[in-house]
Amino acid sequence: MTLTTTLILLGAAVAVMVFCGWRGARAPDPFKGPRMIPWRFLMIGAAAAAMLLLIHLATLFGAARAPWV
Template sequence: MDLPVTITTLVVLLILATVCGWRGARPANILKGPRLMPWRPLMMICVVAAMLLLVHLLNLLGLETGHQARY
């Protein structure tokens, strides 16, 4: 992926993680029944994907994040 696509995807994932965290923190409504969307696991999936994209973004900007060879 190139730089604009990576930044756009990173921003979208961070917005999704924020929305999922907000929805997961709302109190349960007993009258409506159980929640059908697992908001907290969805938030964690978005956060992990955003972290991977952040590392990819740093690599695109020239910072080497891989394993250093030992001599």
């Protein structure tokens, strides 16, 4: 992937992570019924994707594995 694609995907992953964190932190409303979307699980998934994209971004800028690994 190119740098532009990585940055766009990283921005989207962070936006999804923030949105899902906001929705997951809201107080439950018993009159509306149970929540049908697992917001916290989606937030963790978006955070994992953002972490992988940050690692890919570091490799694009020249970071390499340690020689003893």
